[in-house]
Amino acid sequence: MGQTRTSLGLLMLGVTLAVPVAAQEQIEVPFHLPTPEGWRTETIPFPLDFAPELEYEGLEELRFSPGMFTEIEADFWSYAFVWWVPEETHFDAERLQTDLEHYFRGLTLAVAVAREFDPGEPDHDVLLQVVESSSSDQAQWRGTVRTFDVFTTRKPLQLLVRIDVVPCPSQGHSAAFFQLSPQPPHHGIWRVLDDIREGFRCEP
Numbered sequence: 315m316g317q318t319r320t321s322l323g324l325l326m327l328g329v330t331l332a333v334p335v336a337a338q339e340q341i342e343v344p345f346h347l348p349t350p351e352g353w354r355t356e357t358i359p360f361p362l363d364f365a366p367e368l369e370y371e372g373l374e375e376l377r378f379s380p381g382m383f384t385e386i387e388a389d390f391w392s393y394a395f396v397w398w399v400p401e402e403t404h405f406d407a408e409r410l411q412t413d414l415e416h417y418f419r420g421l422t423l424a425v426a427v428a429r430e431f432d433p434g435e436p437d438h439d440v441l442l443q444v445v446e447s448s449s450s451d452q453a454q455w456r457g458t459v460r461t462f463d464v465f466t467t468r469k470p471l472q473l474l475v476r477i478d479v480v481p482c483p484s485q486g487h488s489a490a491f492f493q494l495s496p497q498p499p500h501h502g503i504w505r506v507l508d509d510i511r512e513g514f515r516c517e518p
Contacts, residue, residue, distance in 0.1 A: 343375055344485060347396060348513035350506055352380040360399075365420035368413055372398040372487065377510055379503070383465050391463065391473060392495035392503045394510045401488050405479050407455055410490075411440040414475070418461040425464040436462035436470060442477070453479045459494065472496060476507075482516035489514065 341357045349355055355377060360370045376395040381387025419438040426433045442457035455477040463471040476493040491514060493507040 346515040346518055347375055348510055349377055354378040364424035365417045367416040370399045385466050389503050394493045394507050397490040398487055401486050403488055407442045411442055414440040422462045422464045485516055
């Protein structure tokens with residue numbers, strides 16, 4: 315399945331989607347991740363331009379809700395992404411917390427520079443707890459992300475996060491699957507995010 319990477323991760327940076335075809339790079343995504351109707355997609359290879367501290371090889375595959383950047387929508391800031399990395403990559407709570415702090419701090423600074431405003435020094439804190447998995451070969455964490463909405467409100471933002479690491483030995487990779495939303499766990503957006511997660515397959 316071919317996906318398109320736009321310069322600097324333009325959808326993630328909220329700049330513009332009107333990118334000339336000549337400026338785009340085709341990236342083959344070696345797994346299947348469903349896209350709900352109305353959701354947008356993006357594929358970014360590692361290293362991520364806005365978070366070079368994440369020293370992974372592979373790619374990030376994203377699914378953005380229709381209301382991702384609209385404050386009044388129920389699916390505001392609700393999205394999912396996969397880090398597709400070599401299977402020997404070891405994830406634990408400490409590493410994931412640090413990774414996500416770098417991720418959101420870098421995202422905030424990159425968008426602020428692109429939009430020419432000073433976000434100050436917002437907090438980017440991540441707290442995770444391991445949870446029991448129904449599968450012995452899968453690791454799971456649940457927690458919170460305290461970050462900054464650099465796209466819309468320019469205010470502090472707290473997200474719930476669910477992380478599942480799925481081994482794909484036939485591909486020699488692992489898939490770290492992230493679901494994020496500011497909505498409480500019982501909200502319907504989590505059913506949509508769960509459907510994306512459940513539809514993931516190691517093969518294209």
